[in-house]
Structure formats: structure tokens, C-alpha cells
Amino acid sequence: MSKRNNETQKASLAVSLAAGVPAGVWAKERGIPARTAYRWARLPEVRALVDRYRARVIDRAIGQLTQHVIKAVEEIGRLSKEAESESVRLQASRAVIVELLAITDYARIERRLAVVERRLRQTETRALES
DSSP: OOHHHHHHHHHHHHHHHHTTOOHHHHHHHHTOOHHHHHHHHTSHHHHHHHHHHHHHHHHHHHHHHHHHHHHHHHHHHHHHHHOSSHHHHHHHHHHHHHHHHHHHHHHHHHHHHHHHHHHHHHHHHHHHHO
16 A cells, blocks of 8 residues: 555544544454554644544534524523523522533633643744754
8 A cells, every 4th residue: 555545544534533443443344453453543743633633523513503502591681580490490590600600610711721731832943943
């Protein structure tokens, strides 16, 4: 197999692994030795591709969910004010508080992580310049 073909096969393997398909199943479907697929699956460049593909899928899912967040929050707010049942109003009010805390925690962690990543990149850049 040519090097170019191997790279294409590795990318295909990474897509399958990102989707949860075991390396052995992927290999069998393509007539490639399972040992080769497992060896490729451990390669840093294949693992990096798997991570990138999964990140893209997660980003797309978040994007689609984000479109519905405002409507969901408005509905929970409406229920907390207007629902006839006290238990529904109570559950909706609790949901507002719980979700607000969860989102706030997530945003705080994301900000802190961004700072750490930026500092790490700065440290790496300085080390390379030295």
C-alpha cells in the first residue's frame, strides 16, 4: 500500500473510531489486518484526528442545542410564573436556579482553562525562543 493510501486509510480509521466503531470491525470491513488497524489506532496522529473529529461533532451538537436554549429558558420562566400547579411552578423555579448555577460554573471553568492554556502557550513560545 502506498504512503498516501495509508494516510487515507488512517483518516478513515480515525473517523470510525471517533464514531465508536472498534478498530477490528473497521479492519474487517476493509480487508485490512486487524493488527495493522490496532497499531494505527495507537498512533499519535490517528489519536489526534479522532479527538479533532469528536470535537467537531460536539461543537455541532452544541450549536444545534444553543438554538433552543433561549426558548427553553423562556418556557421555564413562564412556567415558574404562570403554571396553575404549585408543584410545576416550584419545579420550574428550581430548574432556573439549578441550570443557572450549572451554566455559571461551566463558564467560570472555561474562562480559567482559557487562561491556563494561554499561559502554557506563552511559556512554550518563550522556551522555543530561548
